Amino acid sequence: xxxxxxxxxxxxxxxxxxxxxxxxxxxxxxxxxxxxxxxxxxxxxxxxxxxxxxxxxxxxxxxxxxxxxxxxxxxxxxxxxxxxxxxxxxxxxxxxxxxxxxxxxxxxxxxxxxxxxxxxxxxxxxxxxxxxxxxxxxxxxxxxxxxxxxxxxxxxxxxxxxxxxxxxxxxxxxxxxxxxxxxxxxxxxxxxxxxxxxxxxxxxxxxxxxxxxx
Amino acid sequence: xxxxxxxxxxxxxxxxxxxxxxxxxxxxxxxxxxxxxxxxxxxxxxxxxxxxxxxxxxxxxxxxxxxxxxxxxxxxxxxxxxxxxxxxxxxxxxxxxxxxxxxxxxxxxxxxxxxxxxxxxxxxxxxxxxxxxxxxxxxxxxxxxxxxxxxxxxxxxxxxxxxxxxxxxxxxxxxxxxxxxxxxxxxxxxxxxxxxxxxxxxxxxxxxxxxxxxxxxxxxxxxxxxxxxxxxxxxxxxxxxxxxxxxxxxxxxxxxxxxxxxxxxxxxxxxxxxxxxxxxxxxxxxxxxxxxxxxxxxxxxxxxxxxxxxxxxxxx
Numbered sequence: 001x002x003x004x005x006x007x008x009x010x011x012x013x014x015x016x017x018x019x020x021x022x023x024x025x026x027x028x029x030x031x032x033x034x035x036x037x038x039x040x041x042x043x044x045x046x047x048x049x050x051x052x053x054x055x056x057x058x059x060x061x062x063x064x065x066x067x068x069x070x071x072x073x074x075x076x077x078x079x080x081x082x083x084x085x086x087x088x089x090x091x092x093x094x095x096x097x098x099x100x101x102x103x104x105x106x107x108x109x110x111x112x113x114x115x116x117x118x119x120x121x122x123x124x125x126x127x128x129x130x131x132x133x134x135x136x137x138x139x140x141x142x143x144x145x146x147x148x149x150x151x152x153x154x155x156x157x158x159x160x161x162x163x164x165x166x167x168x169x170x171x172x173x174x175x176x177x178x179x180x181x182x183x184x185x186x187x188x189x190x191x192x193x194x195x196x197x198x199x200x201x202x203x204x205x206x207x208x209x210x211x212x213x214x
Numbered sequence: 215x216x217x218x219x220x221x222x223x224x225x226x227x228x229x230x231x232x233x234x235x236x237x238x239x240x241x242x243x244x245x246x247x248x249x250x251x252x253x254x255x256x257x258x259x260x261x262x263x264x265x266x267x268x269x270x271x272x273x274x275x276x277x278x279x280x281x282x283x284x285x286x287x288x289x290x291x292x293x294x295x296x297x298x299x300x301x302x303x304x305x306x307x308x309x310x311x312x313x314x315x316x317x318x319x320x321x322x323x324x325x326x327x328x329x330x331x332x333x334x335x336x337x338x339x340x341x342x343x344x345x346x347x348x349x350x351x352x353x354x355x356x357x358x359x360x361x362x363x364x365x366x367x368x369x370x371x372x373x374x375x376x377x378x379x380x381x382x383x384x385x386x387x388x389x390x391x392x393x394x395x396x397x398x399x400x401x402x403x404x405x406x407x408x409x410x411x412x413x414x415x416x417x418x419x420x421x422x423x424x425x426x427x428x429x430x431x432x433x434x435x436x437x438x439x440x441x442x443x444x445x446x447x448x449x450x451x452x453x454x455x456x457x458x459x460x461x462x463x464x465x466x467x468x469x470x471x472x473x474x475x476x477x478x479x480x481x482x483x484x485x486x487x488x489x490x491x492x493x494x495x496x497x498x499x500x501x502x503x504x505x506x507x508x509x510x511x512x513x514x515x516x517x518x519x520x521x522x523x524x525x526x527x528x529x530x
Contacts, residue, residue, distance in 0.1 A: 033232075045241055049246040050253075057253075076261070077257060088252060101502070103522075107222075115501075137263075138265035141431065142452075146446075150485040153318055153486035159324070163424055
């Protein structure tokens with residue numbers, strides 16, 4: 001096989017492109033700009049950590065089926081872990097979001113990072129809703145019968161029926177987690193490619209001639 | 215890029231300052247351990263709510279008159295479900311509208327519910343043979359629509375004085391045809407649990423679709439009474455609450471807020487108005503990088519100085 005033939009391979013081109021955009025020192029950095037020095041920066045990794053706990057506890061609940069936790073003290077405890085990791089997940093995510101807002105973290109060609117983060121927040125809300133209505137308890141009954149009106153009013157209720165336990169459970173444990181994990185991966189890769197947004201340069205006369213832009 | 219073309223809310227200065235050591239794997243591991251421990255701590259201390267689901271059996275035993283009244287509303291077409299419109303039925307002018315947009319009407323009836331037949335008549339047909347009920351259902355089937363309407367109207371008129379005595383629904387109705395026996399036998403059916411099963415399974419052995427059961431239950435007053443005790447009603451900020459003293463969906467606070475104020479809380483189109491408002495606000499936040507003026511708020515409010523205070527202190 002000639003070198004030029006190898007160069008033309010999809011695999012070769014993808015690998016080179018990936019390494020060009022995301023070299024190892026960006027993927028797993030060992031240093032970061034000195035302005036990255038605030039507690040606000042921990043909420044991104046906290047969000048991902050909470051998501052890992054959410055998924056892990058959800059997997060344990062899935063092992064024994066959707067109604068196991070009602071009749072088992074162990075199951076109930078795992079459900080509690082699932083609930084509280086979700087609360088931590090949203091708490092950290094909201095602080096992360098507003099922290100990034102006040103940093104105007106979309107600057108310097110980072111608009112897609114911001115947008116994927118926002119979409120992640122929205123998908124997380126829908127995932128949480130499907131979780132609430134899949135609990136198979138009083139909360140599920142109340143939340144599904146009330147929330148259906150807004151979904152129906154949008155026309156979406158015909159296809160996304162909150163009263164259909166089987167449909168909601170599948171969305172909650174299969175479809176939406178797949179979307180979430182994919183979006184998290186894209187978001188993190190974008191963060192690694194673009195790096196953390198630098199502070200505002202308050203002295204206009206010191207603006208760098210090499211500033212990055214969209 | 216020239217200094218002249220630098221847009222401070224779009225562009226970022228290139229960092230030419232120093233770097234600090236950063237162990238991303240160590241940070242991630244510590245975060246995961248801390249979050250896991252915090253999750254365990256919160257779970258041990260607070261647990262999680264699990265109020266059991268109500269059933270049609272438990273509802274009809276706890277509040278038989280409420281159940282029988284609801285069953286009647288399914289029969290006379292006044293229940294929420296019977297008059298809902300799309301996606302359940304073709305009730306005229308029932309769909310919520312956003313100006314000229316009636317999205318649910320455009321999508322149409324995709325989950326057809328015929329409240330009278332699905333919630334009352336058809337379940338009664340699944341019961342073992344009973345002479346009075348069998349004859350009543352036969353009369354119901356053979357009667358004209360106007361006759362049925364007259365029977366139901368006469369029963370409805372007398373139902374204000376409905377009582378439940380000795381396991382029987384008592385209504386002093388005259389010329390109501392088979393309606394008294396239908397409502398009474400449906401209530402008995404509900405109280406022994408057979409209606410739960412009839413509404414769930416339909417013609418299938420397996421089912422995971424509770425649409426009919428939940429719609430029927432939510433048409434009654436019992437579910438709402440229980441929800442009110444747990445502060446779950448819309449006017450109680452219930453969209454973001456859950457049973458017990460738990461944080462619930464605190465992230466829905468703004469969505470819930472709109473349900474507390476006019477015109478959202480007084481409009482017949484409240485749900486779609488709140489949803490549309492939230493979609494608009496969320497789209498604005500999502501597209502913030504492209505919105506001149508709004509994207510300048512972070513720079514102009516200078517909250518970033520708190521975040522990067524060390525950076526600015528070192529520069530001063």
